[in-house]
Amino acid sequence: MRHRSSVPDEREPKKGRVSAFEKSLKSYADNKSNVVINPAVGVSFDSHADAYDFCNLYSWEVAFGIRWNDSTNNAEESVMVQEIVCSCEASRYVQLMVPSGKPELSNTAPVSTDCKARIQLRKSDDNGWMQYAHFGDAITFDTTYRSKLYDMPFALFVGVNNHYQSVILGGVLMQHETVESFKWVFREFVTLMGGKAPSTILTGQCNVMEVAIHEVLPDTTHKWCKVHVLSKENEFLGPICSKKSGFKDDFQKITDSMLTVREFESAWQHLLDKYNLHGNAFLSQIYDSRHKWAKPYFKGKFCAKQTSMQRNECANHMFKGYVPLNRSINMFVRHYNKLQSDLDSKERFEESRSGKRSRVMRKGVPVEEHAAKICTRTMFEKFDEISFQSGSYVVDEKERGKTYLARHIRSDCQECWSQVEFEVTIRAEDGAVVCECGLREHIGMPCCHAVKVMIHLGMLEIPAGNIVKRWTMDARDNLLADMIEHENDKAAESSESYRQSKLFIHAFEFVKFCSRSVLTFEVGLAGLVRLGQERL
Template structure:
């Protein structure tokens, strides 16, 4: 049976599983059941945006079940069809490169429209595939979708990675019972990897690569993987030829300053590309805006805004540019939560432990972020600890001598003694 997954991104940039389904068919009714059941499991919380393949059945279901969700086609699937769709073009290599430049280098919608019309000169005016793509351009061209937050995702390749991850747990001949057990073990492995990165981010530091004070802000706030993305943008300040071309003082109004920044992007030893990006800055409230919209789509400041920050001599940036989505100091209770039913090999003692731990986690979720509630819980726990330590339920021995440790058996008066010390194997200890 086909294995379908809902995949997201955590604050470390890792792929996480939001749900899965085994499909009997790949038609409208089946996808309608899958999406409806998934939304029910997610507390009927609809995603703001979702990546899908160019499947008519999936598109029809999303429009009906999640009408307010923005869906985006996978760019990788579109580009993988170029060799098939352009096989009749005389200069295929040139057409292929121009089509990719048309997608990724169009900085404005007007520029994309103009470049698209110029691209059709290869004799592709009557190409049905291109005509359909143009009709659906708002669902796959980045310039139409960069205003939405996509967590840095460009395609459905993360879903393919999850499928490869499950290959080490299940295969096509696995039974349903084996799949359920191995699925839980696979999720356990994903959670352990996330907990490891959580520990590393909170207990280690990635060294700064500059002397900018605002880089230290990102260092202390972001997880390691997200901070490294910021550092990639900082490196582009050094290795890209970026210059402020002009400052249009006449157009400045209401405290808004507008600049043009030129980037000379070195593709290889003999080919350079030049892009001009418009940057807006409002000193009141420290507001920045860039035409590339990297921050809107990924939550990471682009090198063009960083260039503006350096030029203006700003040392501390506004907290709005340290989004909660990538921070390491935010409590995320889902990380430590497993399945309520427990794993197949879970012992009865561990189940009791998990049940008690769940109550403490709920209390922690309630009081986190409120100092008064936290102090109250701490005081009550101290009182509870004293009461439990002095608790006498009839099992404690009435008297314990210096050679006896432990409790007396309720059915006999024989005390449990310490075991005799045994000499360890190997070479004797020496100073």
């Protein structure tokens, strides 16, 4: 736990101000919690001594000791941050700061030590939880944003919604980037998000983070950010780019455009041979780690079109624009909330834009018209790009109704290592058009080879097996599995979690209905206002 002070070290007494101790006693009397003294988000103190005494009372109640730890001074040597930690703590996981002024914290996480004693300061965000429920299949986690005032990284969990926009799922302020701290962060994040781990997580090139993910998220695919892996490209390959014409373009083709492992391996060896770079240490290093970052090695692993953390870095860029690096924690959170509000506003704009049915068709074929009906506008535009690329291929039939070859019409002009033929099969169980390139499984959309076969066969609609709901306008139009489970579990009717799930299901349906038009919105809102007034 941290107590942040300002100059002077003690604030003047104020008539009517209720101390943290008094608030805890009143809360205990009203709520009958398990402990009398309960540190929580929003607690403020008049002095360091008050903060220490409060935490000490809590530590006695739950049977552990505390001690002063590190502090941070400003330029005038005034103490700005003072840590209070478990007395038997060996290494801190994550530290949350409690400002001396009243904070407005959200998306906060527990603070724990590595002994059994634990101080938890946590507040979950329902919007982040709902976003994760729909779009938490592939996420990024980045620790590059760092507060200058506290010298601590603020790590962001970021997903991608059905409009291909960044959605902030949560954030955590960390003091130390160790295996244990990352294990704790990932474990707590999954718990806050309902217990379901993501299918894929994209992170920076960090060994301690890799160990933590392997232990805490064993079934999650861990992918390194390509941008991080190649971050020293200019430093180590700059001289080669300036001396060897064409090297930079060839290198980017390999890192950006390869679809299959065979293509990647062939292209890499050709690059080394062409420019005589077999002994280059940097190229050898990134080649040895190719299974952790190169797209072809993640065939069949859904990544939501994310090959690097550019989407997360975009969110970080916006974050820096909202929150200067030297801001105090309460101002930090206030601006964070403003960023979240603006992201929500942009999402609502895209929802409205997608609701307008007029779409520009490039090819005017039935599958394109079907994509226009079911996909959000942004994802339809991406499908249209894929459809346009399919024009570079022709289809040869291998086995009627089962197997086809999509062949590039200018195969003679392609690179010697470029794969120009792709086998496409029609899956018997659901009619899905599946290509050996694996791009559909990777991004959740059919590749240009599969689309070409669909057009060749005159399909009127995209097969259901080729549609990933998270990219459609109906991405949120479903109840969560765990809610339905609660709904059907009559034995749990007496539990609070059951009642919450029951209410949420009906509230979810009510919101869907009231969002259909201005009239239903106004009627529904008026009903809620009346209900609130009656309750009061």
